[in-house]
Amino acid sequence: MSAPSPSHPQAQPDSLAPEWLVEPDDANALAAHVWPERASRDTDGVLTLGGIPATELRERFGTPLWVLDEDEVRGRGRRTLDAFRAAAARHGVQARVYYAGKAFLSTEVVRWVREEGLAIDVCTGGELAVALAGGADPARLGFHGNNKSVAELEASVAAGIGSIVIDSPIEIERLAAIVERRGATQAVLLRVNSGVHAETHDFLATAHEDQKFGFTLTDAVAAAARVREVPGLELIGLHCHIGSQIFGTAGFQESAARIVELHAELLAGGDLPVLNLGGGFGIAYTSVDDPTPIEDLAAGIADAVARECEVRGIRMPDLAFEPGRAIVGPAGVTLYEVGTTKPVEAGDGATRLYVSVDGGMSDNPRPALYGAQFSARVASRISDAAPALARVVGKHCESGDIVVDAEYLPGDITPGDLLAVPATGAYCFSLASNYNYVPRPPVVALRGGEARVIVRGETIDDLLSRDVGVTPREGKA
Known part of the structure; x- marks a missing residue:
């Protein structure tokens, strides 16, 4: 357990928090309907996804990291198809369900959804x-x-x-x-x-x-x-x-x-x-x-x-x-590492805690495009610090580079903490960019307690390879 940090005072929710956001009793708790079905915390308080600790995923694949629960995608696909077929059958007709390629598309995901009948x-x-x-x-x-x-x-x-x-x-x-x-x-x-x-x-x-x-x-x-x-x-x-x-x-x-x-x-x-x-x-x-x-x-x-x-x-x-x-949105979680934290006086004596992570609008532009709201939780530990109103922001040179506009996080969140943002399976990977020459993260699929890369992450060399003014490094085509 970590003690509350005096450098991260609790925000005044009545002046800064949106009306819909309720301060939780426990800033570690996972709202079940927001997270993948098999998301939980292990005995050490580490977030587990598909039975795998998020800290292990960070160690193996780095951050930012898009994580996709294959069983969740398949299960949602089956449930959706069954629901519409049953509803249509009651009226003597048939129903077909189309998976949205624009939400998330890779050859592996194509295989999953076609095997489930979509x-x-x-x-x-x-x-x-x-x-x-x-x-x-x-x-x-x-x-x-x-x-x-x-x-x-x-x-x-x-x-x-x-x-x-x-x-x-x-x-x-x-x-x-x-x-x-x-x-x-x-x-x-x-x-x-x-x-x-x-x-x-x-x-x-x-x-x-x-x-x-x-x-x-x-x-x-x-x-x-x-x-x-x-x-x-x-x-x-x-x-x-x-x-x-x-x-x-x-x-x-x-x-x-x-x-x-x-x-x-x-x-x-x-x-x-x-x-x-x-x-x-x-x-x-x-x-x-x-x-x-x-x-x-x-x-x-x-x-x-x-x-x-x-x-x-x-x-x-x-x-x-x-x-x-x-079908795919709730199956995705994005993992980030916290780089800096900064309390900012926002007027009327209220303070907002800015939490900067190693990704941002290049891997999730939806908050910038639509004002989309997301949730977040510290994934690498449990904290007993009082909740603080936080804004999770990215590393890009834009004031609108917001990952989570408003969320209560433990007041002692600190550089090096692992942060997880749920419900990112749709329109994050597919809308991603290389803004500020940031390489796009890998996509890792989880099934049966195992993790595997289904879309490899980009490297700086990948970005440079498209620039005709860059001389290839020795040994590279």
């Missing part, structure tokens, strides 16, 4: 290449994106991709030329904006009209007619995605009503066997987040579609969903 959605030629290299069945891939290049569309059609989600009139013509030239047939969906605004950050809400994705409900009618004029394009359904990090089913239910109305109108021109209602289901980043259980989401959305179809006297189509971060 399809995969990709949105660039690079993601398509990784999915195929990971052994994904092209027929179980969907291709998204508002600006798919001709080369990306060519590669998708050549690979035999299961579906392409058309996003604009120009894309219809690009695909029309490709399928005619190749003598191919390609299944497509139309992405439609339902006009329903998800209760989330503006940059994460994707179904309102004034944004870059998809067709309006009105424009979709003409787009569907044009697709049906092209002999090599097969319109199999509509797609709608109302946003990301969404809790509850109200937005999905309202969106379903509008999309089913359009679906019913388009049936006059031919069958539409699939309705993809997107997803973007929320996860817990902090102790106050309360995600809706996936079974409740599945049942609520499927029931809403069934009701809307029944009202219109039409057959319910098969369903498809894209859970987004919900």
Whole structure:
């Protein structure tokens, strides 16, 4: 146990802490719904992930370090697929679940999710290449994106991709030329904006009209007619995605009503066997987040579609969903080493403790991009120091380089401590950069009490290798 440090006074929560953040009785405690299922503390107080002490992971792989619990990813994938299949089966239809390649993609993760029965959605030629290299069945891939290049569309059609989600009139013509030239047939969906605004950050809400994705409900009618004029394009359904990090089913239910109305109108021109209602289901980043259980989401959305179809006297189509971060996000934890700590007078006699770590916005830009909130815990020991309001910041030359904006940590946190940030499995690795020429960390997967690198970390030599003005070192190509 460590004694409280007089150099780290406890902050005044009433003046600096956000309203949602509650000072804990124990700044060591792990909020179970925020951390991977198998996260715990051992008898020495060290955080263990997948049965492996975090201190051992630091010793073997260094920091910063992205850690991914393979069993957690697989388990969440199975549970999600089972939930949507069961919800659809109650109405006599089938359901497909797409893993979000943009959340986290590597050949190993592709293998995990395909072995658990999930399809995969990709949105660039690079993601398509990784999915195929990971052994994904092209027929179980969907291709998204508002600006798919001709080369990306060519590669998708050549690979035999299961579906392409058309996003604009120009894309219809690009695909029309490709399928005619190749003598191919390609299944497509139309992405439609339902006009329903998800209760989330503006940059994460994707179904309102004034944004870059998809067709309006009105424009979709003409787009569907044009697709049906092209002999090599097969319109199999509509797609709608109302946003990301969404809790509850109200937005999905309202969106379903509008999309089913359009679906019913388009049936006059031919069958539409699939309705993809997107997803973007929320996860817990902090102790106050309360995600809706996936079974409740599945049942609520499927029931809403069934009701809307029944009202219109039409057959319910098969369903498809894209859970987004919900499968991989909670399985990830990022480990950092504390470099410096500094109490800062913030006015009104209140003090905020700044904790600087050896990573930052290069390995997790979400707080800078969206104001995203995260949690943190000291991972290398237990402390009996009083909680102090802290802000965890990175090493980059930006005042907005914040890893965790507000968290209560032990007041004696000190250089050399290991800090763990949960719920970083999605949109951290995939959004990472080399800002300030910082190499990206490795990704380590845990399973069966063993840890292995699935994506190697970068080195300074890797960064220099791309600069044509650098003379290769002796012995290096």
